Structures are given as structure tokens and as C-alpha cells.
Amino acid sequence: MTFRTALLFGAAVLSGLTLAPQFPVTGGNYGVIAEAHAETAPATSTDPKVSHAETYKLLTLFGSIFDLVRANYVDPVSDRELITNALNGMLSGLDPHSSYMTEKQYADMQVQTTGKFGGLGLEVQGEDGHVRVVSPIDGTPAWRAGIKPGDYIVAIDGHNIDGSPLNDAVEKMRGKPDTKITLTLIRAKTPKPVIVTLTREIIHIEAVKSALYDKTGYIRIPQFTEDTSEELHKAYDELLKKAGGKLTGGLVLDLRNDPGGLLTQAIDVASSFISNGEIVSTRARHPKDSQRWDAKGHDMTDGMPIVVLINGGSASASEIVSGALQDHHRAVLIGTKSFGKGSVQTIMPIPGNGAVRLTTARYYTPSGRSIQGLGIVPDVSVKESREEPAFSIREADLSHILKNQGGNQTKPPQRSDLPPLASQLPEEPPANWPAFDVTKPTTDFQLQEGLRLVRSMAGVAAPDPVAALPPLPAPAPVSDKTTPAKNEASHH
Incomplete structure (x- = not known):
């Protein structure tokens, strides 16, 4: 059986586009993809002490908990959502890059590798319930708006997204070209939130x-x-x-x-x-x-x-x-x-x-x-x-x-x-x-x-760029005498 093998992105997602570098193929950070051949191996347990009977008991436990959650959770939850969450939990518990992709996420990932997609041109990463900007893509709306690596996106169109799943935030940032979106950012060394309004467009990543x-x-x-x-x-x-x-x-x-x-x-x-x-x-x-x-x-x-x-x-x-x-x-x-x-x-x-x-x-x-x-x-x-x-x-x-x-x-x-x-x-x-x-x-x-x-x-002249810089200003002179402060008595 032929599978799609990806040495994928490091650990993020291209927001407003498709599940990207840290999400598409290596589910968590940056990557590479290649065509490779693999065969499904026999389903064998790595723990010889776990018998088929024990595995059956564990699956029965899963079914029991599934029924409990479906019947008693504070809000109604669809069976598909519960199963999808369980699948993601099973895979994400292995390593940061393994995950289950829904049909839409899978389609998004395939689009991502073509270098063309619609959105803002942001590469984002989930970090303890927060959405962190890894990098804006050169020449895109996010890049032109001055969004910086390390910025945290805390609200989209005025709605708080802190604590939301990364996929939900990415979905909100996607949209039809020529539509506007407002992001609220938290930036290091900036006391107030930074608010930027961008216009979505078709993103084409320049290959080189x-x-x-x-x-x-x-x-x-x-x-x-x-x-x-x-x-x-x-x-x-x-x-x-x-x-x-x-x-x-x-x-x-x-x-x-x-x-x-x-x-x-x-x-x-x-x-x-x-x-x-x-x-x-x-x-x-x-x-x-x-x-x-x-x-x-x-x-x-x-x-x-x-x-x-x-x-x-x-x-x-x-x-x-x-x-x-x-x-x-x-x-x-x-x-x-x-x-x-x-x-x-x-x-x-x-x-x-x-x-x-x-x-x-x-x-x-x-x-x-x-x-x-x-x-x-x-x-x-x-x-x-x-x-x-x-x-x-x-x-x-x-x-x-x-x-x-x-x-x-x-x-x-x-x-x-x-x-x-x-x-x-x-x-x-x-x-x-x-x-x-x-x-x-x-x-x-x-x-x-x-x-x-x-x-x-290469054996050619290599001038030092530092040597061409203007000299640093001389430090202010330091007096060895003290001047009495205004309205303050001077004692001799």
C-alpha cells in the first residue's frame, strides 16, 4: 500500500490557509513531505504481557466511558466529536506530530503542499491553549500588517479565542478573499494589545x-x-x-x-x-x-x-x-x-x-x-x-x-x-x-x-560591515561633584 510520507513542518499551522508546517504532516512543527512506500505491519502489541483478552477489556472500558460521557456531560456532544477527540488523544499522546485529520483537514493539508491557499499568510502554533505566531509569510497580508513572530492572537473579530482548539482559530482566520478580519495581538514589551485589520487573499508561497x-x-x-x-x-x-x-x-x-x-x-x-x-x-x-x-x-x-x-x-x-x-x-x-x-x-x-x-x-x-x-x-x-x-x-x-x-x-x-x-x-x-x-x-x-x-x-574582498558603522556617541561626562537638588538645603 502506498502512503504519503512527510518529514513535515516543525510545529505550527498556516493560519487562514491550510493546516501547515506544524500541523499538516508533522502535526506540530515544520516539515517535509515525500512519496514513499510502506506496508502495514501485523498488529502486534509491544507488551507481551498484554493478551488479546486484556486488550478487549480495555476497549470495553473505552466503550463504557464513551457511554457515560455521552449521557451525562453538561452539554450535548455528538458521537463524532467524542470519537474524533478520542482519536486525537490517542495519537497526540504518542508524540507532538501524530494526529488524526478529518476529511477537511486532510484536504487542507494536500492544498498546503502546493504552495497556494486562501487566508492571511500566518504560520501559527498551539501553545498551552494559546495561539502563537511562528512567522508571517513574506509578502502576505499578515506580513504587510507588521505581525511579528512571538505575537499571541487572543481575539478574532472581537471574540476571545484563548483556550480554543488551534483548528478552531485557524478556521476563523480563513475565509473568502477580499473579506476583512480583525486580530487582537499580545506582543512582548508592548503594554497594550495590538489590533490589526487585514484583508484575506489568495496566498501563494514563493518557492524561492x-x-x-x-x-x-x-x-x-x-x-x-x-x-x-x-x-x-x-x-x-x-x-x-x-x-x-x-x-x-x-x-x-x-x-x-x-x-x-x-x-x-x-x-x-x-x-x-x-x-x-x-x-x-x-x-x-x-x-x-x-x-x-x-x-x-x-x-x-x-x-x-x-x-x-x-x-x-x-x-x-x-x-x-x-x-x-x-x-x-x-x-x-x-x-x-x-x-x-x-x-x-x-x-x-x-x-x-x-x-x-x-x-x-x-x-x-x-x-x-x-x-x-x-x-x-x-x-x-x-x-x-x-x-x-x-x-x-x-x-x-x-x-x-x-x-x-x-x-x-x-x-x-x-x-x-x-x-x-x-x-x-x-x-x-x-x-x-x-x-x-x-x-x-x-x-x-x-x-x-x-x-x-x-x-x-571565494577569495574576493570581504569588507567588514561593522567597520562601516558610524561610531557610538561618546558617553556623557560624569562629574565628581554633586549639585544640590532644587528646594533642598545644601549643608557645608
């Missing part, structure tokens, strides 16, 4: 964004959708044309805040920079279901120097790509530790009743590392200049996470090929670094340091 910075190429992948690999090659070819046939300053690949997406696309993207060798492998409960994917024999850049930018929002598919490039010493990773989702989910359709999203394997980087709960540690630690969310959630912070079986690495792999400049990059922006502005690349500290590093790797 690119720019040329003085013969240095820049490519950003916001999410791994069906067109990502194809668009990556188009963007690279376009950069070559703009640069006169050669990117003499190297290439920066930006995977920050990329929640994941399709596994097949992650493999294709990594293969675009690696000529041979393993890209990623998965290990399932049954050895026959484990798989390995290798590079396809062509590095489109012919060994060009590459720097990869990652942060805590880089999850699943983006961790597969960055992990493969790091293990093959094909790129230098700079930024902050990634999200840490190292599991694979398989979508198992149930005809007429949605689908089950079940964690079926762990994935491993080419060196055999499992990043589950740990994340990818960059080769060079460089903090962001953008304001950090009030609360930063990673895989390790979620409930019932899958155990790591294959690595406890907390430091980047030992590398002897790093350029001398790598050890000289400042870890955080200086005090006089300009405030981050998403429309001004010169304010992006990680990007500027990445450009500087890759240019040094």
Missing part, C-alpha cells in the same frame, strides 16, 4: 526568492513546496545571467524560519549542491521500511563556496538540507541552532474519514546524526539583529517528544576546512547596529556576516 549582492548570489527558500527544486534552478540560472555568467562572490542559501515541507524537495535541493554520497536516511520500526537517499550526481554550482543561514525556525526539510551540506563539508552553516525535528510522518488515508498522520521513522544526516530534539548546530554562531520572539519554542520544548536514538551532539562537527574568517566573526550585532528592517538587507546582521564569510571563501 533571490537577489544579487555584488557578484554574490542570495537564495532564500521560505518552505519546501512542490516547485521548490525547479524554482531553485531557475533562480540560480537567473543570478548567473545577472552576474555576467559567474558568481565570483559565492552563494548564500537562506533557510531561516523555513518550517519544512516535502521530503522529495529537500532531497532534490540538497542534491543540487552535492555531487555524490548520501543525503539522508530514515530508520523505521521495521528494518524493511528504512530508506536511504543519495545525491543524483550533479552539483549545479560546480563546487562554488556556499554559506547557509539557519535559526530556531529552520525545521525538518530545511534541517535535512543544512545537515547534508554540513556533513559533506559542502557549505559553512552560520546562525543559531535549528528547531530539532528529526522524525518522519506518514499520511495514511482512511477512505471517507480523513487520514491518520503517524510518526513512522527517524531521519539521520549522512554522518549518522539524529537531530531529533537537538537541532543542527551551526559551524559559526551568529545571532540575529531582528527582535527575538518573547518565547522561542523548539522540538525539545514540546510534550511527548520522540526520543533521540543516534546522537547527543550539542556542538557542530569538527571541521578543518573552515576559512580563517569563520573564527573572527562577531557572535552578535554591536550596539550601534541599525534596527532590523525586513525591507533593508543591510540591517540583517546574519545576512551581512554570511555575505562577508562566503566572499572570503
Whole structure:
């Protein structure tokens, strides 16, 4: 039987669109999806002490409690709602990414992976009954309205949603294009709620964004959708044309805040920079279901120097790509530790009743590392200049996470090929670094340091962006004398 396998998003949902990165396929955080083959294994208990008779008793217990709730709960509840809640409880108790999807949720997930949907362009996450913004999608209504990562959505059109299921909040944010919606936000360091009114529209996630910075190429992948690999090659070819046939300053690949997406696309993207060798492998409960994917024999850049930018929002598919490039010493990773989702989910359709999203394997980087709960540690630690969310959630912070079986690495792999400049990059922006502005690349500290590093790797001039900053103002002089306060007697 063929199932849809997803190394999905990290832990959120695209609000106003479809169940997204942290909800669609990896039910809790960012992801990747791929076509894979799996076979249903015999239904066997992991506990040899539990007999079929005992299992029957437990199912009878479930039926008894079901009848009690249906007959005595304070408000009438449909049988479908009770059963759906029970199914979700069974699956979510296993790990944060396993869940049951209704027919509508399953259809939404399938739309999500195409990169087109209707809504606001928000990636959101459930957090103890609250709806937290993971990230607005570039160029969408949410992005234009200035909604920030770390914001909490507490009301929709004036109606409180705190404590509501995440799916309910997402449904409320969806709607017909050209209709308005008002969100009430709680933002760190802002004393009053922030109220924004947005207009829903059809959202199209750009598979790839690119720019040329003085013969240095820049490519950003916001999410791994069906067109990502194809668009990556188009963007690279376009950069070559703009640069006169050669990117003499190297290439920066930006995977920050990329929640994941399709596994097949992650493999294709990594293969675009690696000529041979393993890209990623998965290990399932049954050895026959484990798989390995290798590079396809062509590095489109012919060994060009590459720097990869990652942060805590880089999850699943983006961790597969960055992990493969790091293990093959094909790129230098700079930024902050990634999200840490190292599991694979398989979508198992149930005809007429949605689908089950079940964690079926762990994935491993080419060196055999499992990043589950740990994340990818960059080769060079460089903090962001953008304001950090009030609360930063990673895989390790979620409930019932899958155990790591294959690595406890907390430091980047030992590398002897790093350029001398790598050890000289400042870890955080200086005090006089300009405030981050998403429309001004010169304010992006990680990007500027990445450009500087890759240019040094390519053997071209790599000016220090910090050196070009205006000097800090001189501190105010401190007097060694005290001046009596007004209306206060001075005693001599």
C-alpha cells in the first residue's frame, strides 16, 4: 500500500490557509513531505504481557466511558466529536506530530503542499491553549500588517479565542478573499494589545526568492513546496545571467524560519549542491521500511563556496538540507541552532474519514546524526539583529517528544576546512547596529556576516560591515561633584 510520507513542518499551522508546517504532516512543527512506500505491519502489541483478552477489556472500558460521557456531560456532544477527540488523544499522546485529520483537514493539508491557499499568510502554533505566531509569510497580508513572530492572537473579530482548539482559530482566520478580519495581538514589551485589520487573499508561497549582492548570489527558500527544486534552478540560472555568467562572490542559501515541507524537495535541493554520497536516511520500526537517499550526481554550482543561514525556525526539510551540506563539508552553516525535528510522518488515508498522520521513522544526516530534539548546530554562531520572539519554542520544548536514538551532539562537527574568517566573526550585532528592517538587507546582521564569510571563501574582498558603522556617541561626562537638588538645603 502506498502512503504519503512527510518529514513535515516543525510545529505550527498556516493560519487562514491550510493546516501547515506544524500541523499538516508533522502535526506540530515544520516539515517535509515525500512519496514513499510502506506496508502495514501485523498488529502486534509491544507488551507481551498484554493478551488479546486484556486488550478487549480495555476497549470495553473505552466503550463504557464513551457511554457515560455521552449521557451525562453538561452539554450535548455528538458521537463524532467524542470519537474524533478520542482519536486525537490517542495519537497526540504518542508524540507532538501524530494526529488524526478529518476529511477537511486532510484536504487542507494536500492544498498546503502546493504552495497556494486562501487566508492571511500566518504560520501559527498551539501553545498551552494559546495561539502563537511562528512567522508571517513574506509578502502576505499578515506580513504587510507588521505581525511579528512571538505575537499571541487572543481575539478574532472581537471574540476571545484563548483556550480554543488551534483548528478552531485557524478556521476563523480563513475565509473568502477580499473579506476583512480583525486580530487582537499580545506582543512582548508592548503594554497594550495590538489590533490589526487585514484583508484575506489568495496566498501563494514563493518557492524561492533571490537577489544579487555584488557578484554574490542570495537564495532564500521560505518552505519546501512542490516547485521548490525547479524554482531553485531557475533562480540560480537567473543570478548567473545577472552576474555576467559567474558568481565570483559565492552563494548564500537562506533557510531561516523555513518550517519544512516535502521530503522529495529537500532531497532534490540538497542534491543540487552535492555531487555524490548520501543525503539522508530514515530508520523505521521495521528494518524493511528504512530508506536511504543519495545525491543524483550533479552539483549545479560546480563546487562554488556556499554559506547557509539557519535559526530556531529552520525545521525538518530545511534541517535535512543544512545537515547534508554540513556533513559533506559542502557549505559553512552560520546562525543559531535549528528547531530539532528529526522524525518522519506518514499520511495514511482512511477512505471517507480523513487520514491518520503517524510518526513512522527517524531521519539521520549522512554522518549518522539524529537531530531529533537537538537541532543542527551551526559551524559559526551568529545571532540575529531582528527582535527575538518573547518565547522561542523548539522540538525539545514540546510534550511527548520522540526520543533521540543516534546522537547527543550539542556542538557542530569538527571541521578543518573552515576559512580563517569563520573564527573572527562577531557572535552578535554591536550596539550601534541599525534596527532590523525586513525591507533593508543591510540591517540583517546574519545576512551581512554570511555575505562577508562566503566572499572570503571565494577569495574576493570581504569588507567588514561593522567597520562601516558610524561610531557610538561618546558617553556623557560624569562629574565628581554633586549639585544640590532644587528646594533642598545644601549643608557645608
